[in-house]
Every structure is written in structure tokens, then in C-alpha cells.
Amino acid sequence: MALFATALLALTISAALSLVFSKKPAWSAFAGAGGNVLAAALGLAALAFAGAKPHLNLPWAVPGGQLHIALDPLSAVFLAPMFVLCACGALYGVSYGGLNRRTGTGFLLYNLLTASMAVVFTARNAMLFLAAWEIMALCSFLLVVTDYENPETRNAGWVYLVATHIGTAFIIALFALAWHKCGSTEFADFPKAFAALPFAAVALLSVTGFGAKAGFFPFHVWLPKAHPAAPSHVSAVMSGIMIKTGIYGIIRMISFCPPPPFWFGGLLASIGIISGVGGVLFALAQRDIKRSLAYSSVENIGIIALGLGMGWMGAASGRTDIAFIGFAGALLHVINHAFFKGLLFFGAGAVYHATGIRDMDRLGGLRRFMPVTALTFLAGSAAIAALPPFNGFISEFLIYSGAFKAVIAGRGAGFGGLAVILGLSLTGGLAAACFTRVFGIIFLGEPRAKLAVEHGEPPLMVGPMVALSALCLFMGLAPQFAARLVTEPALMLSGAPYADLPSRLQPVGLLGCAVVLLSLALWFFRKRLLAGRAVASAPTWGCGYSAPAASMQYTASSFAQPLVDFFGIGTAKKIEEPHGLFPSHAMFRSETPDIAKSRFYRPLFENIEQRMSSLRVIQHGNIHAYILYIAAALVALLVWTLK
Amino acid sequence: MNYFELLAVIVILCDVALCAASRLRAMIRAAAVQGAALGLLAFIKPVTWEIVLLSAATIAIKAVLFPWLLNIAREKSKADEPAPYVGYNFSFAICAAMFGVSVWLSHRLDVATTLMAGAFFTVLAGFFVIVSRKSAFSQAIGYLVLEGGVYAFGMAMPNEAPALVELGLLLDVFMAVFIMGIMVYHISREFEHADMAKIAFLSDLEDYD
Amino acid sequence: MTAIADFAAALLLAPLLPGVINRVKAFFAGRRGQSVFQLYYDLRKLLAKGAVYSSASGFVFRLGPVASLAALLAALAVMPAGGHGSLASFDGDIILFAYLLALSRFVTVLAALDTGSSFEGMGASREVFFSALAEPAFFLSLAVLAKKAGAFSFNLIFLSANPVTGTPLLLVLAALFIVFLAENCRIPFDDPNTHLELTMIHEVMVLDHSGPDFALISYGAALKMWLLGAVVVRLALPFGGGTGGAQSPALFLAGIFALAIATGIVESCMARLRLLKVPALLLSASMLAFAAFMVS
Structure with missing residues (x-):
């Protein structure tokens, strides 16, 4: 616990230092990023060597509160990706934000955001939790409006501020109810209070209050606004880990309740299906890279909700093994999503940093100018589309397994399982469509417009991306390690273990390795075949047309058009048709409002x-x-x- | 293999085809196939002369006579579009939802056979076709299917169903659809279309002639 | 040992399937048709050639055929695509199978986008559209099988003492056959013989591949047909209940070639659907599987 407290201290001190040095941006960046990385190292060490006394309890001046923090497996599962991603983001931010007069305040807010999230994940007192929650909200709001000269950014910040506070109001209502029942703000006393309250009240208040932060459809409206507006490392942290505080809050609150009834699992699964399918459809319809990624976060939150729903449905039907697998899948997806979504936001940021463009329809062929970004973005895209051998597949595999087991168990859980399978498979297919589109349109082919690619790939931006993509691949190839991370918290939630999860995941990892090795083997087989033969380069086959141009390539909008039209999510089209023999003006524009x-x-x-x-x-x-x-x-x- | 279950599934699939069909011809065909399946389903009961009569009458009317009449009227009016209010693909989703509800209802009734779910589903599909399609033909087909659903209920009930009631019901629908067919035929001759939404102006009872 | 034999047989015999289909189509068209071994000849010829790469393309284009075939080979390891069990078997291998096919599709689509051709982009767009709709149908069918067999591993499902029978079997088979046709880009979804790029789906995505790359792709397509065909065949034919049941390679081979003939007949009797109608057919596959789930 001392290590963890030191980590918090390092974060706050480095935050203060970076403000002090704000006249000297380089120092301030060094202090901020260095402090964050140090804190990450300390924090991860604290998780690895969590001592026998994982509680820290200090008297606090604020009435009704106590500075009580504790590390348990559930906290750890959220803290681990948080430390990794925040440290990566801090390094990335040094290059991305550049060194200027905003560096100092930027790192002050960034490190405070990190610290407040760490406290949110460990707080054991409602007042402390709310205080940290509010600091987190305000820091992230201020980071979102970093670029405050832009009216659109201000608007985004405003929407975010309102949305997060509406959510907070529900959380305060929940805590007030609990306090009213048990007269204490300590989480340890909450089970007593929640037992006396109707479960539906607790459940609905937490799902609404925390769901607003998590970004459940239809509480998600702030995500597609705030994420594109914020600097990319901030979007990465917000999307990768901050929205998970909502998930954490729901799990924590429900864990204080008596075992939830079946309908609660069903409710979360329905939210999951709606968020998953809705999120990915809107992600498909966007032209702004970061907005598309923001919607895809809604989708992934939906997948996490599906896993949790499966878990609680299983628990309510007395099947602890199904519950265990569902929870394990959901929690593993929390970790995985933090890694690949962070990676993808870093990649999107690198693209924006280099070109100044976020509109996919104007990008293309960036693979040539930023090869490492392209490779890591490809890994992230495959991971988020849940494809083996990457980590995203492992967590979805677990949720699917739980759902199939539920189908086999039959009765109510069977229909729940079928719904989860349907939701996951639909989301999976659409996510593959979405990310072939994002990656393919931005990085492959030829540039669609004249691109001025500047800055290249600074090492501090590339480093975190490479590290995260390596993590994504490693967790996919060796899922038994990933499984160990979530075994304990899933056990805590389901109450009973499921025989030897890591060894059950091993074959999946092995086949993933097989895919990699076979690809390599075939690659060298082809290389040997082609050795000494004529290997020519020629223009792409234009189907007989002799003057193909880069602007004739399929764009992001045209790629998504059939799917978007089919699902009818309200794409508005504006067409000005050409008139006359020599038309001078024609226009087509499509837009998909939320x-x-x-x-x-x-x-x-x-x-x-x-x-x-x-x-x-x-x-x-x-x-x-x-x-x-x-x-x-x-x-x-x-x-x-x-x- | 349980042939009655197969017949019940055919009834269900015909409902799906009916909801998703984008041609009146296809809708009529689906209704006809469903009629034949329903007729054969009568033998799920102990075979008596009433049942044989019911089966024969059902097949004759639902699978042969009505489809034939409707087809004649359709050809005369040169209409071949159900003119939906709801898109075909979305109809599919509604179809799946209705089927889920039907299965749930049949579980609630403790007669959780495929046929019972099919009966509910057929009634719902009939209603759906009536309310979601503009064409007068699809309304007639919808009533036909609706009656098919009620008939399937009778077959799904484990105890003896009064076959005579079934026969009476069949006669009612026969009259209804027959009259509708004649009406549609005349309307289409007058107006060149049979779009219920467009002929609503007739309701103010102005003398058209 | 028998599993390895099955694996090898699948690798060797898969290119026969397109040959059989083409022969059947030729028969219906009143021609003699090409040899059933035509794909073998093509592969030999392509492997002996050099390659031409589009100047717009890069490593993703070169990765496509390789990773796609690797994924299919890994998928073959978990599919009992013969008369016996599969090479690898574990709880949830059905999920891995579906996602390996998705991986194969993912890299193919990206390779198509790497050429920068608008036609290939169009094919890619259609491919992801239709497969996104085929995925739920496939998974719903798997759910039916899992529910009945009480297991979610191919080996246990196909060797279950309690196989899917009767009406649910018919429904699931119909759903899986539709998925089989869609995933393998056969009529009524896609016409492998068309010569107009605008109407193609799969073929247009691989327009720019040549030489050994194209050989890998053609072989992969045949293998994919074998894989998805195996699901239908293992389900449709009585391989006997329990692990001690009749495990006959001859029966399997008869089944899979019968499936190829059936596909050829479908292709001879049907026209390609209008693209706008394809989703309806895929949705009906989902509906069939859903109905099967409800009645099983």
C-alpha cells in the first residue's frame, strides 16, 4: 500500500512541478511525463506486490468523509491498464502537444486526472469517491477544451460537462439514499444500506449514473463530441480508461447488493446489444477518424456490458461457471479495450499530427509516410475487430463461451445466451467492416487529396504505439497470462471458480501462434518461389479505364454506404444535381447525425x-x-x- | 421425424415469407402453401369424417380457391406491389420479434408446442400484414392468414376442438375474402390502383359516378 | 493419426470441389466442360510464374494472401473435415473457427483496399456488408447445434449421442447451406463466372493478385469451401451417435462431393440475386436458424 500511496504522491508532486515550470516547457514536460511514468512503475509494483494490509485509512477534514483507500482484485484489474495507458499517454503527449505555454497546465491536468482515476478505483468512502470523481470530471473537461479557441471544442466541452454532471447527480442520489439508510459514507457499510433499499432503485440509479460516464447508448452523446475535440493522448486515456470508471462503479455498487435478480443481467445484456450494434453502426457512418473511434468505444462498452449481463444472468440462474466466464470476459475486455483503443487513438493522433486532417475521405496512402504507425494501427484494428491472434478475440471468446454454456443450460439463461450470441456476432461482423474501413481508407491505396505530411514519426509517439501493439499481440498469443489477471476479480463476483481458466485458453493462444507461424512460413515460401523470377510493378488494373486517378478510389463514405443505408440510421444526404449541357456545379454531401x-x-x-x-x-x-x-x-x- | 412439427414449421416459414415478400404474387403463393399445410395439419386430431371434411375444405378454399381468385383480381388490376409502410428488411426484424413473442406466449400457456407458437405467430403475422401494407390485396391476404392462425390454435389445443366451429369460421372468412376480392376488383377497375391509403378519400361518401 | 490423414486429405482434395461444380454447370449447359482437375493445373501454372504488384500497394497487399491462407489452415485444424475427429479440439473451437474465417476475410479485404482501385474497394465494401449479415446466421446455427449436443466444440457436436434431428435439422441445414453459398461467393450471392467487375464481389477483390499470390488465394477459396461444406456434410449425414459411431471417410467424401454437385445444380438453376435482395436472403438464413433454435 505504501507503494501505491507513493505513486499517488509522485503524480501530485509532478503535477505541481509541471505547473511551476510552466515558463520552461521542456522542464515541465520532463517533470510531468517523468512523474507519470514513475507513478506507473510504482503503481504496477504495488499491484504486483500487494501486501497483506491493502487498506490505507486516514482521517480527513471534510465532514462525513474519510480518506480510506484499498486495493482489491477488482480495483487492480482497472488500475493495471490505467497505469500502463496513462504512462504511454504521458510520453506520447510530450511529442504530440509539443513544447509550448500549454505544456505546464496540460501536464498538471493530465497527472491530476491520472491520480484522481487511481483514487476513484480505490476509494472506499463515498465522499472520497465523489471528490475524486469530480476532480476527474473537471480535469478531463479542462483537457478536452485545451484547444479552447475553437468554438466547436468549447461546445464539445460544454456537452461533456453537462452529461457528466447529470450522471453525477444520479450517483449522489444513490449515495445519499445509502447514507440515509445506514448513516455512514463508508463503502463497508453500504451492503447493509443496499439490503434495506429496493434493488431496482439501486440498480437503475447506478446504471444511469455510471452509465452516463461509461457511455451506454443512449447516454453516449458526449463521447463523439469530446473525444475528437480533446488532444489525442487525452482521448486515448478518456476512451481507454476513464469511461471504464463507469463500468467499475456499476460493478462495485452491485457487489454491495444482495445477489441481483435475473432481469438485471437481462437489462445489462440489452444495453450491451443496443450500445454494441448502435455504437458500431454510427462508427461506420463517421468520416472523422476520432469520432469513429469514439463511437467504437460505445460499441466496446456494449461488449463489456454484454459480458457483465451474461455473468449476472448466469449467477441468477445458479450457474456460477457461466457467471465466472461472463465476468472474466467482461473484465478482460476492459483491459484489452484500454490497450487497443489507446493504441488506435495514438495512431489517429499521429495521423492528425502529421497531416492536420481528421476527415478520412481526404486521407489515404499514409502507409508510405508513416510505416510504423500503419503497422501498429493494423494490429490495433485487428485487435478491436476481435480477430485472432490478438487480445480482443480472447475476451470476446470468453463472453461467447459463457453465452454458449448458457444456451446449453437452457430455460431463461438459454434465451439470454442466444441474445448475447446474436449481439456479439452482429457487432463482430460490423466491427470488422468498420475497422477495415478506418485502416484501409487512411493508410492504404493512394492519398485522396494533396497531403502535406510533416513531422514524420517522432520516437516518443511511436514508442507507446509499438509497446501497446506488442501488448495486444502478446495477450492474444499467450492468453493464459491475461486470464490470470482476471481470475481473482471474476471469482470475487461470481463466488465460485471455473476449473482452470488459463489452461482452457491455452489452445486458443496456440492456434494464434500457429496462424502467425504459418503466415511467416507462407511468406518465405512465396519469397523463395519468386526468387530469381520476374517481379514487376505496374499500375493497378483500372478495368480498362486508361486514366485512373487517386480521387477515384472508394472513399470511407462509399465503403460504408450499403451498410449504413441498410440499417437506416438516418443518414442525411444533400444533393445538388448537375444541370444543363455544361454543368458547372454539382454537390453531394452525406452526414449522419446522432x-x-x-x-x-x-x-x-x-x-x-x-x-x-x-x-x-x-x-x-x-x-x-x-x-x-x-x-x-x-x-x-x-x-x-x-x- | 414428426411430420406435424414439420408442417407447423412450414406454416411459420410461410408467415416469414409473407412478411418479407415484395411481390403480391409471392404473398399469395405463401398464403396458399400455408393453407395446404394447415389443411394437412387437421389430421393431428383423431381422424373422423368431420376432420377429413375440414381438411379437404381448408385445402380447397385456402390453397386453391382463394389464391386463384386473388391472382385473377391481381392480374386484372395489374398490381404487384404490397406497397409497404414498413421496409422489407425491417419487416424481417419485426418478424423475428413477433416470433420470439409467440414462443414466449406459448410457454406461458404451457402448450409449448411448435404449432402453438406457430398459431400465435400466424395471427400476429396476419395483423402485421394488414396494418403495414397499403395494398388492398395484402389486406385480403392478411385476413386469410389471420384466420389460418385461429384455425391453427384449434389444432394446437390438446383437447377436442369443435371442427364444426372451424368450418363455420372458414365460411365467414370465405365470404369476407370473396366480397373483398370483388370489391378490390371493382375498385381497381375504376381507379387503376388498389392502394388503401389513396382511396381513403372515398370515405366522405361523395357520389363518384 | 486419422485426424492427420483427414487434414492431409482435405489439403489434397479441396481443389476438386470447384472442379466438380464447374463440371456440373457444364453438364447443365450442355457442354463437356473443363477437367475436374482444372484448379490443380491452374495452381501449378500460377506457382511457376513471376508476380506483378500494383505500384500503389505495399506490405498489406503482400500480407493478404499469406495471412488469409494461414488462417484457413488453422481453421482446418479445429474442423473435423473428414470422417473422423479434428486435429485440435477444445471448448469453444467453434468460436475460434468462425473468427479465423473472419481473419481470412479481413486481410483479403485490406489487400483489396491497398490497390487503391475503386472496383476493388467496391468489392471489399460488399464483402464486409454481406459477411456482417452472414455472421449472425452462422452463430445462431452453431447455437442450435450446441444446445442440442450439450457442447460447443465441433468434435463433440458431430459425435454427439444426441444429434440434431427432424425439423430443426432441416432448418439448420437450410440456414447453413445459405451461409455456405454466401461465404463461398456462389450464386445467388455472387457469380464466380461473371466478367463484369461491377457485379463481382469476391473476384473483384483479387483482381490485382497474380502468380503465386493468386495461387494462394484460389487454393484458399477451395479450402474455405471444403471447411464450410464439412459443417453441412457432418451435420446432414448420419455419422452415428457417440464416439464409437460409424466414422467413415468414404461417407464424408460422398457427402462433400454431393454438396458440390448440389451447389452446381443451384448455380445452374438460379440467377444471381439483385444486390439489394441479398440481405433479405441472409436475414432469412438467420430466421431459419432462429426458428430451429425455438423448436429444438
């Missing part, structure tokens, strides 16, 4: 605004009247308390 936003939130907020507009009369800018309100409110409170 269905939840345009059909649900906007009408809702407009309606609220309409109803509230009559209250505007009391807000008229007269300072005297405002002071009168304050005085009146004080007097009223006084009367109320003294009555």
Missing part, C-alpha cells in the same frame, strides 16, 4: 426550455433584485430550520 441526440435529447431539452422560459422573468440582470433573492432565501431557510 439519432439519440436528434430524436431524444434535442426535443427533450427544447421542451424543458420552453416550459422553463416563463421563469425568465426573475432573471433580469438587476443586481439589487438578486441580493433580495439571496436574502429572502436565507431568511426562508432560517425560518425553516428554526420552526
